[in-house]
Amino acid sequence: MGRITEYYHATSLEDAFAKAKQLGPVAAYVGGGVELVLRRNPEITVLIDLSRCGLDYITAAREGIEIGSQTTLTTISRSADIRQYAGGSLSWWAGHIAHNNLRDMITVGGVIGRNQPWNDVVPHLVALGAQVRLFDGAERITPLAGYIEAKQPGIIIKGVLLPAGNAGSNGFLWRFTRTLQDISTLHFSALVSSDGKLMTAANLVFAGRPGHTALYPGLSEELVGKSLSHETFARVAEMAPDLVEVGTDLRATGEFRRELVRAAIVNLEEHMTGVAQ
Amino acid sequence: MTISIAVNTVERSFDVQPDEVLLDVLRREGYLEVKGSCHAGDCGACTVLLDGRPVASCLTLVAKVDGHAVTTVRGIGDQAHPHVLQEAFVKNGATQCGYCAPGAITSAKALLDENPDPTEEEIRLAMDSNYCRCTGYEQQVEAVLDAAAQLRKEHKK
Ligand SMILES: Cc1cc2nc3c(=O)[nH]c(=O)nc-3n(C[C@H](O)[C@H](O)[C@H](O)COP(=O)(O)OP(=O)(O)OC[C@H]3O[C@@H](n4cnc5c(N)ncnc54)[C@H](O)[C@@H]3O)c2cc1C
């Protein structure tokens, strides 16, 4: 954010999109504004506020739960519907990441809009199989995993959809950090379904590698149709460090991250089988 | 641009720049009880209540607050009429240099308004943004437990 010359309170999605289209890259939508204030991108001169566009909602329907993009982490953490979804992992983490005086500011739209490599919410939403409802004059729905790969500027994130089909699965999230408040050296999110004996579906996601969120379908497939046994997880823990692309940065070496990848799968085993390794 | 904010229940109009943050405007307008330190959302010194919820005023775009209500620590209580929480901070040695106290008390107030009987863990979570370099946090937790107990007693009367 450079020299801001205008703060525009949009009154509807149509109004916000028209304004952004007219201004091009100098305009930015405001979620909680946390990142925009902190980073102050010099190209941006107009802020388009979305708080009066009716995007602060959580609705539960047959297809699943939809979270409006202006919904804050605190609101997500308190939603009874989200608390029951996939074992309540999203709700718990939304109430514990960042700080108490930011959780009422940070919006789910702003989190997706920024998507830092060490972000905690986006990888977990990807693991949960979330889709995004976008607005660019008309509405369309697309998988979040695809959207973050090919984000198009100017498009408004209207909401995030958690599919009903995953509601009964187990969601997991581990952020490997040096201190409680630190950003992740490695982030691991997972969604696993089982019938008590066999795993019937799995989504394994790593972030903070230090690269961005990545879904590992090949690795996930290694769990599907397999028994909930030590042998299954031990095999995946053996192969995962070679499959997950990790690198070195100031926070950790690639070697250290590879060990964390292995530890992440061991954690998953403990939670899925109830047996500590 | 001109915006309206109810600060400590008094309706005020402010001329602000579109990229100013709430902390800077409050301090410029004389609300010096709101402290700034890291200006990056990390320390909690600048915490105020926005419509009753704690926010880091250093990262809050002031234009976003137009039409809303802000409470500073002075709106919670002042020297003439201290709030039970403020008295408990003093009584329990929860303030030494005092720089963190406005933010810490504000976060604690938001918690007690919703949860009159919090556990220690809930207090730590509700104040996890409020860094204190002097007291070591234990006394602050004690102070909030103490204030909560007193408020419950007062409520029963
Ligand atoms: C001290 C501190 C600690 C933090 N800790 C954590 C943590 O533990 N875990 C974690 O995951 N994150 C953490 N964060 C990061 C935080 O999640 C991001 O800064 C997040 O982007 C803030 O959300 P916001 O709503 O304020 O975003 P904004 O600043 O409003 O927006 C961010 C970006 O998204 C765009 N945008 C916003 N809404 C929309 C929309 N509806 N459609 C399209 N684009 C949109 C904006 O234009 C901007 O480019 C922390 C941040 C701070 C300052």
Ligand code: FES
């Ligand atoms: S000054 Fe706002 S959090 Fe530190």
Ligand code: FES
């Ligand atoms: S009393 Fe000095 S920082 Fe808390």
